[in-house]
Amino acid sequence: MAKRSYKQNCALAQASDVIGDRWSLLLVRDLLVSPRRFGELQQSLRGIGTNLLSSRLRELEAAGIIERLDGGEFRHHYGLTEAGKALEVAVLSLVRWGLAYGPENQKGYHHQNDWDLLALKALFQAKRAGDLSVCVQFKTDDFAGWMAIENQRVRMGLGEADSADVIVDGTIKDVFDGPPSNRLCSSGSKEKLQRFMSAFVLPAQAERV
Amino acid sequence: MAKRSYKQNCALAQASDVIGDRWSLLLVRDLLVSPRRFGELQQSLRGIGTNLLSSRLRELEAAGIIERLDGGEFRHHYGLTEAGKALEVAVLSLVRWGLAYGPENQKGYHHQNDWDLLALKALFQAKRAGDLSVCVQFKTDDFAGWMAIENQRVRMGLGEADSADVIVDGTIKDVFDGPPSNRLCSSGSKEKLQRFMSAFVLPAQAERV
DNA sequence: CTGGATCCCTCACGATACTG
């Protein structure tokens, strides 16, 4: 069962040998936001067979990119190792490219709010953040996630933040795509939300958000 | 002939829909260094069938990433569009990851010196370059390429540079992997080559070069 | 009920022969 390889002594080809298989990078994407369970991954990656998901998880574990987290209340969590977390830089680069040059969003395609969380981080500009320190909580009926800016760095997570300065009663898309007047903060100042938003920008092309 | 798609409204998935197929990113890698002809690409991507190469070229052209360059002395050149060139940032990120965390180089694997040219660019640190301005020519029996640093920016190319400050009688690997004493400059000062080399560093991990 | 293995069918890929 010799795994298929490009057999090239080139860093890009070697990276592709490891994370170039179908679904692999999307798996890493999901795990970049938070550790996940098998079923959560299966739901996010609609269309993947359970056999393929299982196979990819084993391959990426063997490659030292993900690891089984067995302790705690749930068994079988999957998270990223250091090597896996190091992929974030490359993933965010690809996200930026996808936003600027990729195809438009399609009706009928699957969508998850945690992907927007990652996309938002991809658009973060440290210089624009300045000394801003804020934590924004996004909250709808079927999604809860937060993003915090501090010391020109971004952190994010699912669920409820420990202490949010602004609580938005809507999704990330609602906030960034909607009209400026219609910013729902059920808690916190609109001005702080405005400063939060100004720390993000899409380089190279402003056509799409 | 509905092309296979992840059908996710996520920038990474959309990017993967376009450049995630097998060989696609390696094709872009080769074209990042220089426009190429069909036969050159086929030789670089050992193992690709001519039908697949042809198919990938058409797909990437349809996606607006590459373009046929028909004018000039040769017909049938392939080069990158603006959207294609914009992939360089992401490709270099993946190269850095591959260098730091990917598998070791394997004996028997294919190797080309122009790949090292791209890898070298991936390791460039603008801050370390300072006001350095230099053009280094690498030259062996079966390879000629150059890299220039100016205004904290890198340019590179195949063949002979217009005006080289340093001419190295060896490959990039020879220079960076070899012992410091054994730096062959058939022309130019070893000191300038040393300053050139000091502008490159692998972040995160120093284990491998 | 969740996590995962097993089967089968389809199509993308890889190799080669062939054509303009």
Place this chain on the structure above:
DNA sequence: CAGTATCGTGAGGGATCCAG
């Protein structure tokens, strides 16, 4: 030299089945 045509193989996709 630049592709197209053809065909065998194996990875991917989907359903079902099994274990804890």
